[in-house]
Amino acid sequence: MKTTLRAVMGATALCAISGTAFAQDTVTLTIATVNNGDMIRMQGLSDEFTASHPGIELEWVTLEENVLRQRVTTDVATSGGKHDVQYDVVTVGTYEVPIWGKQGWLVSLNDLPAEYDVDDLLPAIRNGLTVDGELFAAPFYGESSMVMYRTDLIEQAGLEMPDAPTWEFIRQAAEAMTDKEGEVYGICLRGKAGWGENMAFLSAMANSYGARWFDENWQPQFDGEAWKNALTDYLDLMNNFGPPGASSNGFNENLALFQQGKCGMWIDATVAASFVTNGAESKVADQVGFALAPDMGLGKRGNWLWAWSLGIPSGSQKVDAAKEFIAWATSKEYTALIAEKEGWANVPPGTRKSLYENPEYQKVPFAQMTLESIQAADPTNPTVDPVPYTGVQFVAIPEFQGIGTLVGQQFSAALAGQISAEQALQNAQQLTTREMTRAGYID
Template sequence: MKGFGTAASVAGLIAAGVLATPLAAEKITIATVNNGDMIRMQGLTDAFTAAHPDIEVEWVTLEENVLRQRVTTDIATKSGQYDVMTIGTYEVPIWGKQGWLLSLNDLPDSYDAGDILPAIRGGLTVDGEMYAAPFYGESSMVMYRKDLMEKAGLTMPEAPTWDFIKEAAAAMTDKDGEVYGICLRGKAGWGENMAFLSAMANSYGARWFDENWNPQFDGEAWKAALTDYLDLMNNYGPPGASSNGFNENLALFQTGKCGMWIDATVAASFVTNPTDSQVADQVGFALAPDKGLGKRGNWLWAWALGVPAGTDSPEAAKAFVEWATSKEYLELVAEKEGWANVPPGTRTSLYENEEYQKVPFAKMTLDSINSADPNNPTVDPVPYVGVQFVAIPEFQGIGTAVGQQFSAALAGNVSAEQALNNAQQLAKREMTKAGYIK
């Protein structure tokens, strides 16, 4: 409903004779990813519409790679299909600078934007303007089966090395029993397999580009990282892993098929929820592995809600963003689902909450988020910002193309050497075309 803010204001206008009948509710369309926390948010939408009866919410829920394609096309072409977009730490600074997103600095004081974790808020802010509000924040960590680790005669360190992960994966694998020592992302995409592989490669001393923007896939560090990844997955991973992304590996872990899973910290609530997970009482957590070079293989990300500049309903869209990313929303989820299922990684006050501190993965999540440094993501200096991505517009295309090469290597269609060579050539071609290198 354009121009009127609340049901009370509408009622007043009707009573005064300004409006003869109530106007239809103003509809906003929200594009989101099919992750568990977003599905839960949709289930709680009635709480929003009860408080905002003049706003009707329509959901478009998409798989991660499809979501990224759709919202990028929509905002770049200014088609105005969506009023609220679920976007991430990669898109927000780029789109904010281009004027494609509305600033959220005008959210009311009661929203308490200063409570948002600095690492997360910083990734969503450009020149002092916050262009998206975090629905959840995450890093990555090791989730593992304590019972299988004990059976293997091993103890997971709080800060494991990649060598220990390989040893444990071998010891926990029982292919006859359909238990695989490790599950990792293999599905191609800059935010799918390349999120994991970029973070892993950082810990091996690899970089996407050197300080002069030259691609680095022809170096020894990338060769070592990709070779170890393929060895882990080919020897101790599940079949068909080149098709597995976050959701597929989550299902495998929940059904007892994985000894270890290195992925987003946000998964912790789903693997420890006895309603969904068959191994809920046997899950332990550790920091992402390292190679002894001073960097761990963990990323930094936030799924956030942004309002495109082309929306016809900016106030209604901002009202939804405010509700879905507020302290009150966290309390609503806690009331309905328990503190372990609250969207993590966004607010300092959540980690100061005594009830939330009892959640077994709370501290590990916060430690992982705080240890990721997007301004210094690699062992050697780089000209870019971003841990598991490179914050330049061209990365979306380059990252997905490289991801396709590495997924093909996992599927056995090309060798590791050929995949790296192809990655080097395509990255060099695109960076030359874009003017980064001559």
């Protein structure tokens, strides 16, 4: 889907010098972004930027998450930072930024103005966007994952959600809250194939079961007990207590189900909290509680760490204007603008220390749980046993984007009933071994 928002400009500014009129140059920035609520809000407020930045117009390309990743990656990788690119500003994640920054595919943002206050960024988020002291993207919002649940349904079930639940309790609660005749499903989880869709959730869940993608010698680990237990429990939850057609459901589909009152629990991105508690969008806005992502008592929770950020491909010919836009969209002033227009609960979360020190934001019911979840995720030590990689819900190597999607397709097929859990794990082991051998990580 392509949406074009043109700044509302007056007649072209003319200035007379020695009796000659010169038209002011206009720069059009093409911005590629994901079709989630916070980005849609940003587009809706883009006139605020163009009004204060005459001469800059914005053209938006808004895409579904998997499609965005594919197109932006192709565009940036093909140019290699040396040629003109299709997009001037790209929405990129914590996975891409360090890899692309190291390869010279993104412009350094170390020269953002002092008032931007880069030191105000949460260390966990800033570090994930930094390579050798260079900031290569500015975080629009940061997130971890947590349990969002219906307080009315869990009360009716005679249960009380702990602040830090176990997977065993999650299964008990899912069973107790399921009413398939009433179209209420105890739990909604991602099933749509993709390294950043179902595998974001399943990788984080597997971490809490003691699983890992690779051992210290880069050997794939899908043939181990920990992955078997994690995938089996996931399929058990979804097949018994999840909604129909779950293998097609990603973030946006599950968000819609929860807002419609059809999910007892949803374990997903902390950023969703503002949308499930927004009375204009959610039928259950006043009946939502929050808890940390579940664990198995092994010292790791099933929560991830992520930031959707704005970066500039090195091939862009409009770097100065792009930096102006990024500095605006990820600033404290933008946060204040959202708070003024839509309330503190709807500001982009998870990026700045000052936000969580703000007494007004501290009143938001999910603010503290979001911060705790972000701080609990450790991308440098993501698993119970040692690993040679960083990243919680991803492995920070260039090959992971392809490998993660291949594995995600196998697990989505298992959820759809097309293959067994055993076959999915066997296929995942073979596919990952093949790709890692081709890439030279293993013999």
